[in-house]
Amino acid sequence: MLRSVETRRRIPLTASLAVPAGLALALTGALPASPVTTAPTVDQADETAYVALGDSFSAGTGTRARTDNCYRSPYGYPALIAGAQGLTLDYQACSGATTADVLANQVGALGPETGLVTMTIGGNDLGFASVITECALPGWLSDCHGAINDGRQILQTQLPGRYDAVLGAIAAGAPSADVRVGGYPHLFNGRDCHLLTFFTRSEMDALNAATDELDALVEQKTTGAGYTYVEPRDAFGGHAVCDRTEWINGLSWPIVESFHPNRAGNIAYADLFAPGSGTAEASAVPAERTAQSESTLVRRQAETVLGMDLTSPANLRAARAAGIPTGTLQSVVRDLESGDTARAAAALERLSELDARHEARLGAHR
Structure with a gap:
């Protein structure tokens, strides 16, 4: 049982909110210096109880170390925090979870003995996976902005109440806990470096703007409930998909690994949620093995594009309406x-060029 906040021994920790220091142990290359600021501490006692709630960002999806149907990676930030701080982790976070799933399947693990609760939640309520999938399609086949706006409608009208329900359940289940709720980083830097995704700059800007809106709501609800909001966007700046040092995977195999923080990103999250945790645990996190032969990579890419069914009658009609040469498209598929x-x-390469030309034509008519 954790003693009261007034009598517990507190270990002061500091964190860099720009670049977590622990990444120096996990990545090659020098990291720029960044300001140091005080941050919340994890209280220590003879017995500590830590419950990690949330979605795929809390389950460690992206670290290439899936352990069960919920993913729950040993390299997810909750596991890093527990290892660094000597906490007993009850890993409830689950890939794909929504606020309803947290209420139905996760908060039951909370109790009066719970000393620390961490969580990221909300992205799946807005259709994170389906929006990313829609926006990744060739421009003549997708309605990326429509998908984003559908998610924003839920964010503005339904998610506030859902967040209140989750935070209320946490307060009821773990009344003495130190509760820390994280936002989401920007995924994109304005450049799509993958042949199989077709994000335009305007789409990436819109996706990042939607993240800003979601994070603003998460911060408002979290601090309004008297809990700690954990801001990731500054720390992840310069480490988005297609940056020189990525903390977020681009398109990956298995596909579930895509567009989630990798092991370096989880070290960063650990340092933000519990300063010093990523630094302490980075040396124990092995490098990710992602190298593939060129033929294997091309084969997987080809299979992914063929799965788009580009030459179905409906898709050929859409291509023709957008001015895409259907003969070229059929040749690509062959x-x-x-x-x-x-x-x-x-x-x-030809398919990527077709999409670039389509975007250029759209830009010329805007």
């Missing part, structure tokens, strides 16, 4: 189906 690595790689 080359992807050929099984020849060189032909498939060239076809992927």
Whole structure:
């Protein structure tokens, strides 16, 4: 049982809110200096109880170390915090979880003995996976901005009440806990460096802006409930998808690893939620093994594009309406189906060029 806040021994910790120091142990290359600011501490006692609630960002999805249907990676930030701070972790976070799932399946783990609660939640309520999937399609097949606006409608009308319900359940279940709720980082830097995703700059800007709106709500609700809001966007700046040092995966295999913080990103999150935790645990986090042969990579890319069914009657009609040469599109698909690595790689390049030309035409008419 944790003693009261007044009588517990507190270990002061500090954190860099720009670049968590622990990444120096996990990544190659020098990290720029950043300001140091005080941050909340994790209280220590003879017996500590830590419950990690939330979604895939809290389950460690993206670290390539799935352990169960919820993912719950040993390299997720809750596991890093527990290891660094000597806490007993009850890992409830689950990939794909919404606020309703937290209420139905996770908060039951809370109790009077719970000393620390961490959580990220809200992205799946807004259709995170479906929005990213829609926006990643070639421009003539997608309605990215429509998908984003559908999510924003839920954010503005329904998510505030859902967040109140979750925070109220935490307060009732763990009345003495130190509760820390995290926001989400920007995923994009304005450049799409992957042949198989077709994000335009305006789409990436809109996705980041939607993240800002979500984080503003999370901060408002969290601080309004008297809890600690954990801000990740500054720390993750310069480490988005396609940055030189990514803390967030781009398109990856298995696909579930895509667009989530990698092991370095979870070290960063650990330092933000419990300063010093990422630094303490970074040396115990092995490097991710992501290298693939060129032929394997091209084959997987070809299979992904073929799964888009680009030459279905409906998709060919959409391409024709957008001014995309359907003959070229059919030729691309034939080359992807050929099984020849060189032909498939060239076809992927042609498809990317088609999308770039489509975006340029749209820009010229705006």
